[in-house]
Amino acid sequence: MKFLRAPMAFITWLSVLIAPTFIERMALASQTKPWSSTVFSPSDRVIKCAVALSKPTFRTKVRFEWKLMYATGPSPAALLTTEYTTKPLERFARSCISLLGDWPAGAYRVDAYVGESPAKTIDYVVVQPESV
Numbered sequence: 277m278k279f280l281r282a283p284m285a286f287i288t289w290l291s292v293l294i295a296p297t298f299i300e301r302m303a304l305a306s307q308t309k310p311w312s313s314t315v316f317s318p319s320d321r322v323i324k325c326a327v328a329l330s331k332p333t334f335r336t337k338v339r340f341e342w343k344l345m346y347a348t349g350p351s352p353a354a355l356l357t358t359e360y361t362t363k364p365l366e367r368f369a370r371s372c373i374s375l376l377g378d379w380p381a382g383a384y385r386v387d388a389y390v391g392e393s394p395a396k397t398i399d400y401v402v403v404q405p406e407s408v
Contacts (some may be wrong), residue, residue: 347382
């Protein structure tokens with residue numbers, strides 16, 4: 277029976293190595309909201325996105341595409357596409373987008389890709405704070 281256990285353990289270990297890398301978690305945050313959020317204010321100049329990969333793999337390319345869905349008022353001319361390549365034993369990738377002025381109120385989206393395959397999407401909104 278010991279003979280059968282060793283090949284099974286090797287096959288399990290090999291399947292983990294061969295299995296594709298995917299995104300386990302994805303979250304957005306800003307300086308005023310350091311926890312995961314999907315609602316931001318126009319004064320949040322920097323919005324950050326972080327992803328956790330399923331396993332640490334060397335040279336995994338993670339691409340972030342920041343998109344404007346619709347906005348009121350003047351909108352940014354073009355949003356951003358960034359690419360991050362992981363280092364050895366690294367499971368996390370991050371990207372951020374910033375604007376010098378206030379963000380226009382509206383709906384936005386960030387898409388994350390692993391390699392060339394779409395992996396996860398988060399929709400978020402920028403809303404004007406209600407005046408009291």
